[in-house]
Structure formats: C-alpha cells, structure tokens
Amino acid sequence: MKLIHTADWHLGQSFHGQERHAEHRAFLAWLLDNLLERQADALLVAGDLFDVVNPSLRAQELLYDFIVAAHERLPSLDIVLIAGNHDSGNRIELPAPLMRRLRTHALGRVNWLDDGTLDTERLLVPLTDAEGETRAWCLALPFLRPAEVTGSALGSCDDAGDIPPSDTPRNGYVAGISRVHRQLIKAARERREPGQALVAMSHAHLHGASVSEASERPIVIGGEESISAALFPPEIAYVALGHLHRAQQVGESRIRYSGSPLPLDFSEVAYPHQVVEVILEGEALVDTTAIPVPRPVAMHRIGPAPLDEALAALEALQDDPALPRERWPWLEVRVELDAPIPDLRARVEAALKDKALRLLRLERRLPKGEDGASPARVDLETLGPRRLFELTWASRWGEPPGDEVLADFDTLRQEVLDADDSDASARDARP
Structure with a gap:
C-alpha cells in the first residue's frame, strides 16, 4: 500500500499582505500529478489546511x-483530512457527508460518549487498496483543544491496556492529549485484523522536534504542550505528523513531520520542502521517500548586511521579466545601519527598478545599545501577540512576565481563537 503524507498547506495565507493563491494552486496541481504518477492508495493531510479559522471563499x-479533481482522476484514492490549530474544526467537518461520497474523510473534532469515553469509531478510517480491500487503519486525530480534553468528565477514562504513558504530564492539557492518543491506539489495536497496518495521524508538537524561526504559532502554551514520541508504540507502522513546518523525523524514521509544502516565512527559505511517500507491506513500514516540492515562486533573503553590500546584492539578483506578476519572486531585505537613513526604502526600491521582484519586507538594524541589544525596527506583524504582551507587561510592571502569566495568556488567546471558530460556525449554520 502506498500513502502520500503532507500537512500545513495554510491555504489562503496572507504573506506580508500579499495573497498566495497562485502558489497554492500550483502546488495542488503538482500534488495531483504525483498522486496519479505514483498510483497512491491514500493521501493524508495532517492539519492546517487553511491559514485562518474563517478562510476566504x-x-x-x-x-x-482539488478533492473533486483527485476523485475524478483516481476514483479509488482515499483522502483523510484533519483540522490543525489554524483550522476551524467545525468548518472542516461541515461538508463531511458530501466529501465521503468522494472517498474523503474530514475530521475536525473529537467527541465523547455519554460514559465519558472517546468516540473512537469516527476517528478510525479504513484505508483500502485498488481492489477495495482494507489494508490499513488511519488513526485520524485532529488538533486537540484544551476544552475537548480537560475536565472532570474525562478523569477516569484512562484504561489503555499496556500502552505506556508518554511521561509524567506537566499539566492537564498534556495529560488530556496523551489520554486521547492512548485510547484511540487501544481501539485501533482491537479493530484491526491480522495483516492490516496501523497509521497514526496527529497535529501536535513532539518533544525534541525542531521548530522554524518565526512562522509557527505556538499551539497553546508555547512548547509546554509538547508530547512524547513514546506515545506511539512500535506496532504503529507510521506516524504522519503536522504542525511543524520543517520536514523531519522524530527519533525514528516511522515518526515524521512532512513539513509544509511551501515556505511560510522568509526564515524557511533555506531548507527544502516536501511531501513523503510511505510504502506499507502487511503490518510493516517498508520505505519512506521524501519528494521535493518545486517552489512555484522563488524567495530571496538579502542580509543582514551593510547598505552598500545589500544594494550590490540586489543589483546582482537575476529576474525573469517574462514571468506573470503573480510568479515574481518574494524579497526580504535586512540592512545594518550606523544611523537612521530616512530615504532607505527609496534607495532599495531604486535598486530594484525594472526588476521582476516583489519587495515584501525591509528590516532596518541599528547599532546595538549599551545593553547589547539591537533596536531593530519592528512592527506588530513581526512582534506577534505573545511578544507584544511580554513588552506591554514589562513596560507596565518593570519586569518580564513569569511562566505562569505567559501560560495564562496563551490559554486565553487559544480561547479567543476557539470563540472565533464557534462564531464562524454559527454564522455558517444560519439559514
């Protein structure tokens, strides 16, 4: 059986105010061609399909x-989608009855039965081969929000057989995430028949995994929500992960982040982006192959460098005037200055005159102060909500916020995001 694992599409992303529909459309066309060429049996998309909970039309x-085209070209293809922390779980599931007719399973939320146990039935998706035989089971776990996995109702539901816990939980949220994973693995173990593989799919942060410099939103409480790879026992043939944008394995080759197919920030320019081809034989993993994703729009990152060097680098950049504007490369320029230069942007834009390039970000780096810190110019987008909160707190109280305060802030922020999700779903449900 052949699977393709991908994640973190972030469709609808606004990149420094610019839309990226052309890039996403090109990636999806490439992915469809590869599914057909490789005759894949299943496509697993491990969360963050969209960039925001209320994506554009x-x-x-x-x-x-894409789903319709994939079904037309590969009628036997199984597609499994899970919601990530950027997605609205309700929105992902809204068209689920229609998508099932296209062999697409969309999981946005976990549900709990009246006795407090996890509704595992809906999270276990059969994966079939070209003859329609079930060859594997996908344990499809969408992003788990705190309200879904914490509380007294779940307190006694931890009967997971001989599956070891990940470690001593650091908080109720991590304990809840671990409990859900163990219950689903226990149910899958009981459901499968001899010769059928188990494939887990989760949108989570695992201990020891490498995050990108600036593009990933902390799931809930900074890295404190991370879980252990020990949650996935050896009988799980493959673990398809989403959330972290850097493609990587975590401890073992069977536990992998596919990474995002496109760079979502200039900090992601330097490493390759990919999807993963997974080959299963019976219950075992046979092979994994990274398939590089061609970059539809190039990205250039200049500097940090003194102004003269930065301008020379801009002059040397190659461009292709024949490209349509939506395919012009994105550009970030970081300039080290001895003193403020009021016409800096004008000088940079002059160096780019008549070049088929799009300047998205210009960062000024001034000399370091007595404390060794560089007063680089920043904006609200660069800071982000968490850093802005830290600076505001320090300004008001004369010291940075402690870990408990930051945990409260991150939890509150997630509640606001969840409220946006609920409000969007309520609007969608109105006649």
Whole structure:
C-alpha cells in the first residue's frame, strides 16, 4: 500500500499582505500529478489546511476543487483530512457527508460518549487498496483543544491496556492529549485484523522536534504542550505528523513531520520542502521517500548586511521579466545601519527598478545599545501577540512576565481563537 503524507498547506495565507493563491494552486496541481504518477492508495493531510479559522471563499475553492479533481482522476484514492490549530474544526467537518461520497474523510473534532469515553469509531478510517480491500487503519486525530480534553468528565477514562504513558504530564492539557492518543491506539489495536497496518495521524508538537524561526504559532502554551514520541508504540507502522513546518523525523524514521509544502516565512527559505511517500507491506513500514516540492515562486533573503553590500546584492539578483506578476519572486531585505537613513526604502526600491521582484519586507538594524541589544525596527506583524504582551507587561510592571502569566495568556488567546471558530460556525449554520 502506498500513502502520500503532507500537512500545513495554510491555504489562503496572507504573506506580508500579499495573497498566495497562485502558489497554492500550483502546488495542488503538482500534488495531483504525483498522486496519479505514483498510483497512491491514500493521501493524508495532517492539519492546517487553511491559514485562518474563517478562510476566504477562494481558499476553500482550492481545497474542494482539488478533492473533486483527485476523485475524478483516481476514483479509488482515499483522502483523510484533519483540522490543525489554524483550522476551524467545525468548518472542516461541515461538508463531511458530501466529501465521503468522494472517498474523503474530514475530521475536525473529537467527541465523547455519554460514559465519558472517546468516540473512537469516527476517528478510525479504513484505508483500502485498488481492489477495495482494507489494508490499513488511519488513526485520524485532529488538533486537540484544551476544552475537548480537560475536565472532570474525562478523569477516569484512562484504561489503555499496556500502552505506556508518554511521561509524567506537566499539566492537564498534556495529560488530556496523551489520554486521547492512548485510547484511540487501544481501539485501533482491537479493530484491526491480522495483516492490516496501523497509521497514526496527529497535529501536535513532539518533544525534541525542531521548530522554524518565526512562522509557527505556538499551539497553546508555547512548547509546554509538547508530547512524547513514546506515545506511539512500535506496532504503529507510521506516524504522519503536522504542525511543524520543517520536514523531519522524530527519533525514528516511522515518526515524521512532512513539513509544509511551501515556505511560510522568509526564515524557511533555506531548507527544502516536501511531501513523503510511505510504502506499507502487511503490518510493516517498508520505505519512506521524501519528494521535493518545486517552489512555484522563488524567495530571496538579502542580509543582514551593510547598505552598500545589500544594494550590490540586489543589483546582482537575476529576474525573469517574462514571468506573470503573480510568479515574481518574494524579497526580504535586512540592512545594518550606523544611523537612521530616512530615504532607505527609496534607495532599495531604486535598486530594484525594472526588476521582476516583489519587495515584501525591509528590516532596518541599528547599532546595538549599551545593553547589547539591537533596536531593530519592528512592527506588530513581526512582534506577534505573545511578544507584544511580554513588552506591554514589562513596560507596565518593570519586569518580564513569569511562566505562569505567559501560560495564562496563551490559554486565553487559544480561547479567543476557539470563540472565533464557534462564531464562524454559527454564522455558517444560519439559514
């Protein structure tokens, strides 16, 4: 059986104010061609399909057009989608009855039965081969929000047989995440028949995994929500992970982040992006192969460098005027200055005159102060909500916020995001 593992599409992303529909459309066309060429049996998308909980109509069209096209070209292909922390779980599941007719399973939330146990039935998705025989089971776990996995209702539901816990939980949220994983693995173990593989899919942060410099939103409480790879016993043939944008394995080759197919920030320019081909034989993993994703739009990152060097580098950049504007490369320029230069942007833009390049970000780096810190110019987008909160707190109280305060802030922020999700779903449900 052959699977393709991908994640973190972030359809509809606004990149420093610019839309990226052309890039996403090109990636999805490439992915469809590869599914057909490799005759894949299943496609696993491990969360963050969209960039925001209330995506634009164009972003939604990209997803649904892809699903329809994939079913037309590969009628036996199974597609499994899970919601990530950027997604609205309700929105992902809204068209689920229609998508099932296209062999697409969309999981956005976990549900709990009246006795407090996890509704595992809906999270176990059969994966079939070209003859329609079930060859594997996908344990499809969408992003787990605190409200879904914490509370007294779940307190006694931890009967997971001989599956070891990940470690001593650092908080109730991590304990809840671990409990859900163990219950689902226990149910899958009981459901499968001899010769059928188990494939886990989760949108989570594992201990020891490498994060990107600036592009990943902390799931809930900074890295304190991370879980252990020990949650996945050896009988899980493959673990398809989403959330971290850097492609990587965690401890073992069977436990992998596919990474995002496109760089989502200039900090991600330097490493390759990919999807993963997974080959299963019976219950075992046979092979994994990284398939590099061609970059539809190039990205250039200049500096940090003194102004003269930065301008020379800009002059040396190669461009292709024949490209349509939506395919012009993105550009970030970081300039080290001895003193402020009021016309810096004008000088940079002059160096780019008549070049088929799009300047998205210009960062000024001034000399370091007495404390050794560089007063680099920043904006709200660069800071992000968490850093802005830290600076505001320090300004008000004369010292940085402690770990408990930051944990409270991150939890509150997630509650606001979840409220946006619920509000969007309520609007969608109105006649």
